[in-house]
Amino acid sequence: MPSPKLVPLTLSDDERRTLEGWTRRRTTAQALALRARIVLACAEGGSNTEVARRLSLDRHTVTKWRARFVADRLDGLSDEPRPGRPRTISDEQVEQVVVTTLETKPANATHWSTRSLAAQTGMTQSAVSRIWRAFGLKPHQVDTFKISKDPLFVDKVRDVVGLYLDPPAKAVVLCVDEKSQIQALDRSAPVLPMLPGVPERQSFDYVRHGTTSLFAALEVATGQVISAVKRRHRHQEFLGFLRTIDKNVPAELDVHVVLDNLATHKTPAVKTWLLKHPRFHLHFTPTGSSWLNLVERFFAEITVKLLRRGVHRSVTALERDIRGWIQQWNTNPRPYVWTRTADQILDSLAAYCRRINDSGH
CATH class of the missing domain: 1.10.10 (Arc Repressor Mutant, subunit A)
Known part of the structure; x- marks a missing residue:
């Protein structure tokens, strides 16, 4: 059966102003804003299928709200009354x-x-x-952000994200960083175990027994982690970790390393070693942009699941637990999948910067 002929949809100037206001005003409910966009798109012309394609919607959704508007105009875009107690709070309230x-x-x-x-x-x-x-209003919550001042920010974002989304052939991509100053903490009183209706309880104060540092290289494709636990995190330890990576990656593969701009990553000794090992290629994240390094997600995992509530009476015990946890991780690794393109990231940041500049502060 042929589709019925569409009823022409034309808007008065007042209706168009109202609909456009609903799409722009941030206090408008999202459902009503979507319906307004549908009607405005239908008024531009085209079949329901074409409008649905332009707005990335289901055709039946477009058909419903076109018909509702043609029948009842602006009132037709409001939700129909539902059974139950009458509303005591008005739209104005x-x-x-x-x-x-x-x-x-x-x-x-x-x-x-x-x-x-x-x-x-x-x-x-x-x-x-x-x-x-x-x-979705939560005034008690606040998110923090940091805008990088790196003059090569755009180039570095495209470089690192390009490695994640389109890794080179015959190569392994590793995200590398150090988690330094991990403290071996013992509580001043025994930990009381969880009971029904009572959470685990730890004493507020603690005793420090020293620190250690975790060097980790997260393989982007598989989620496998090459690691080393060291008491210090100078360039000598970083150089030793590069040698560990070199031993663990098959000789026929190039090694692309994503890392931050820490001074220990750029010392003359490190540069000399890299010249002697040309299969290693370093890709630096922009300054102040650790979120681009996927190994930070791994560090968050081990922090939440081991370190934050762990009790260790010595650095040796802490290091043993870290090695055991990573060994267990590598028996069933889980890769972190990067999905956003560099253009999406840069467009989002540009919009954020415009909001900051227009905020009046």
Whole structure:
């Protein structure tokens, strides 16, 4: 059966302004913003299939909201009433909570709490909490960031990400770094084991028994880790670790090493060794961009699962546990898969920088 002829969809100037406002305003619910984009795209022309392809949506979704708008105009884009208790909070009150949370601060704090915002708006604390959950607002949380000032940032990002996404033939890609100053800590009182309804309990204070350093080379393709535990982390230890890598990688393969800009990685002794071993190629991450080195993800794994709550009465015991943990890891390694392209990273960073420049600070 041929598809029914599409009903023409034309917009008045007021409707177009309203729809465009819904797509731009950050307080608009995402579902409503998507419906507005669908209607605007339909108004530009084309079949439901073509509009769905342009917006990367299912055709039935486009068909539904086109028909709803043609029948009921802007009112048709709102969710239909559902059975249950009538709403006690209006759209204006929801908007007030969202706008106040996003665009203002209380006089005596850096961010709103449910109690302070409830007092400000005259609503209940539970109502504010429900609205925050619905819009994904968490004023008590904050993420930190650091923007690299490396003049070769773009080139280094493309270099490292290129290795992850398109590694060279007949070569192994290794992410290398040192986790230094790992402390052997013993608690001042015995650890009390977990019981039903009671978490494991450790004394707040501890006794230090020295430190060690972990050198690790994470193979990007397999997740296997070449490691060495050393008491110091000078260029001599780094050079010794390069020799360890050289022994563990088959001689017929080139070795591409991703690492940071630590001074011990660039000493004359290291450069001389590299000249004598031309199969080694170093790729430096931008300054202040350790997130580009996948071995940092491995370090986070061993920190959470071994080091953070570990109890060790000597450096020797700590080193034994580290070696045992890595040996166990290598019996069933898990590679970390890099998915973002260099262009996606750079576009995201550019958008972030524009937000910072436009913030008025």
